[in-house]
Amino acid sequence: MTGINSSGLSRRALLGAFAATAVTAAPTFANAAGFLRGAGDIRRIKMYSGRTGERLDMIYWIEGDYIKDAVKEVNHFMRDWRTNSVKSMDLRTIDIMAASHNLLDVSEPYMLLSGYRSPQTNAMLRSRSRGVAKNSLHMRGQAADLRLASRSVNQMAKAAIACHGGGVGKYSGSNFVHMDCGVVRSWGG
Template sequence: MTKSSTSGMTRRALLGAFAATAVVAAPTYSKAAGFLRGGGDIRRIRMYSGRTGERIDMVYWVDGKYIKGAVKEVNQFMRDWRSDQVKDMDLRTIDIMAAAHNMLDVSEPYMLLSGYRSPQTNAMLRRRSRGVAKNSLHMKGQAADLRLSSRSVSQMAKAAMSCRAGGVGQYYGSNFVHMDCGVIRTWRG
């Protein structure tokens, strides 16, 4: 999962992707909406899964275009690890995650707790916890539950909320933040 696909990329896009990995400046909270609307030339996502041991660190968007092979790898990485089912993730969610990560100015990858959830997995989790929504956006590939050891739930939530692009749930007891591309809303779980 650590390699990225370069098929279909122009030489300019590839060089831009490599140059982006050397840039450490992050957009401020006030520039989050611009980043999501295309204010950035390159978008990168970094995550690892404690469940599967997999890691992903790749540029998935360059010069206004999603990189098909990279997006496919993100979908595979964010699969329901319990059933090994893969769903195309809503790219708006990935964009929110990437923008929030950039604003937090960390090199640490997100720990992905939950990406896509099959209806069966969601039902099983609902039986175990009152905090799992019956019609969870996880089942549509529109949500992710994330953690950073170097940033607090509050810091992560503030960055995600500044994107003004979806739902943000703060789970202090379990130390994670839910980010989705649904209706703009916030809550504490």
Template sequence: MTQYESTDQLDESNDRKHAHFGRRALLGIFAATMVTAAPTFSKAAGFLRGGAGDIRRIRMYSGRTGEQLDTIYWIDGQYIPEAVREVTHFMRDWRNNQMIGIDTRTIDILTATHRLVDVSRPYMLLSGYRSPQTNAMLRETTSGVASNSLHMRGQAVDVRLEGRSVNQLASAAERCSAGGVGRYSSSNFVHMDCGAVRQWGR
């Protein structure tokens, strides 16, 4: 989303180190906030085994398309392919309907952050996947859009959450220690990505 993303020029060994550290931090958060009952959701009935277990659920809506997403994408140690595809479609580039597989680490960061802020309201998605064409257009019309934005890799999202301030949401995301977190208080949104652990904005 911003010029800060262009500083993410780490070598592969550093990427692996950050990814491993972030995964451990996320697992700790998921373990500490384990839900005890699995809510139902569309297309998931066949995956809900009993009423309890290790589940991960993501809830969002899009002000751009009017679509809503409420899906369990992980059960007992396994990602659910159909649910991940549902997330990918929801987070597509709404300007041209292009899509790319959304990195599951990004979905996990969103979910862990949502658990930490402890609200039932869904995220409002502002930007998920961004096609190269859209990114180029935004670079011409908006300041601070990176040429190599992680949005183009399906590794970044910009969201709002009713009932929580930018600082509250960003602070929760930073506790995940799993990627980049940007505060955009003047525009009322938080950027999260699964790149290097870093923070910016106010």
């Protein structure tokens, strides 16, 4: 694995990982320390869903522009599978996911556990778990819960935290990482 060691991600490793992966920042990340600025001209997201059996391997941004049809497919893929409701995902979250994936230097797609959640689904999950927020960013299309078989929760969280783009939650007991484009913060163990 490139760039991650026991002491975390160094600035040089972070910059090298971005340069090697041809991913660059969206204008929406102006306040996120320019974590991808100048690193290339293509962004790609790779995911699969164990719930629906669907797979996605999509270039969704080229040379400074989001690709409308690709973003529409990403939104559909990240829908609330329980209610089949689709919401436009906040592209900053997709960018954080893609940048983190590239930092981890894996070809394996993310397993998407949860993207958009309808209020009904969020209420149902909240009734079953104290870890589900009443006003979850999932309901705004601003969060995703993800897993990689080849990387630990700690490794995934370190990569997401290095992006300085939003919230990162480690859920080691359930083996997933929450990534969102809200306030920069981290939690969990």
